[in-house]
Amino acid sequence: MFEGVPLHWFLITGTIMFFVxxxxxxxxxxxxxxxxxIELILNSVNINFxxxxxxxxxxxxxxxxxxxxxxxxxxxxxxxxxxxIINIYRRLVSINVEKMDEMKY
Amino acid sequence: xxxxxxxxxxxxxxxxxxxxxxxTSRRILRAATYLLFVxxxxxxxxxxxxxxxxxxxxxxxxxxxIVVLxxxxxxLTSHIAEKLEKPGLxxxxxxxxxxxxxxxxxxxxxxxxxxxAEVVSGGDRTNITMIAKSLISTEKYGYALPFEVISILxxxxxxxxxxxxxxxxx
Numbered sequence: 001m002f003e004g005v006p007l008h009w010f011l012i013t014g015t016i017m018f019f020v021x022x023x024x025x026x027x028x029x030x031x032x033x034x035x036x037x038i039e040l041i042l043n044s045v046n047i048n049f050x051x052x053x054x055x056x057x058x059x060x061x062x063x064x065x066x067x068x069x070x071x072x073x074x075x076x077x078x079x080x081x082x083x084x085i086i087n088i089y090r091r092l093v094s095i096n097v098e099k100m101d102e103m104k105y
Numbered sequence: 106x107x108x109x110x111x112x113x114x115x116x117x118x119x120x121x122x123x124x125x126x127x128x129t130s131r132r133i134l135r136a137a138t139y140l141l142f143v144x145x146x147x148x149x150x151x152x153x154x155x156x157x158x159x160x161x162x163x164x165x166x167x168x169x170x171i172v173v174l175x176x177x178x179x180x181l182t183s184h185i186a187e188k189l190e191k192p193g194l195x196x197x198x199x200x201x202x203x204x205x206x207x208x209x210x211x212x213x214x215x216x217x218x219x220x221x222a223e224v225v226s227g228g229d230r231t232n233i234t235m236i237a238k239s240l241i242s243t244e245k246y247g248y249a250l251p252f253e254v255i256s257i258l259x260x261x262x263x264x265x266x267x268x269x270x271x272x273x274x275x
Binding site for chain 2: 003004005007008009010011012013015016017018019020021022023024026027028029030032033035036037040043046047050051054055056057058060061062064065066067069071072073074075076077078079080082083084085086087089095100
């Protein structure tokens with residue numbers, strides 16, 4: 001319970017966001033939309049960490065630091081993924097995952 | 106309904122509605138804009154929980170940095186007016202079943218679990234001084250090693266992104 005808001009509410013919001021991200025990851029074909037789904041998944045995990053930190057262990061900061069490092073890793077990942085996407089687009093003139101079978105030698 | 110519950114309801118509704126729109130919208134630039142709303146509402150959630158520093162990082166790095174990067178790459182790789190093709194039912198049904206089933210199982214588990222009702226806090230520790238001291242401390246709750254590792258990771262990602270996106274001479 002955080003000032004009237006139960007912990008369950010945060011967890012359920014995070015769960016729904018996580019599985020919406022999973023759905024997008026499975027359904028989408030465009031590489032950039034798949035990247036957006038991954039960002040949704042990472043964000044939902046952050047909400048859970050922060051809610052657990054504040055409500056169950058208010059004297060610690062572990063959940064906050066985990067979220068901080070997840071955000072940093074997500075930023076690094078987004079930069080590399082977008083470099084790869086631009087490189088693929090330059091070679092294949094498409095970013096559809098189903099046309100990605102030419103990456104093998 | 107207390108003000109906190111009201112704010113939570115608003116942020117939660119924005120997060121759920123716009124995350125569903127993000128994965129179903131057929132115009133890719135709109136999907137990126139909906140993703141921006143989701144990220145800003147998540148930042149609001151951190152403000153609600155009094156993690157001011159984390160909320161500032163979320164707004165600056167996620168909503169400011171990553172979304173701009175995604176929009177740049179959209180503009181470089183697709184036409185704005187272009188609509189994505191509709192995914193077939195053969196893809197939608199298994200994906201929907203997997204997502205809905207997983208969500209139902211997780212929510213049922215969360216609702217059955219009894220978390221400790223009231224945890225006594227020894228005062229607010231999330232001020233910037235405590236965060237800075239923990240990040241450079243090598244003692245028990247210190248994060249000096251992960252901090253250094255993440256700086257190496259960021260450097261490697263930067264060099265890797267430049268080399269990958271660089272134009273080849275041939």
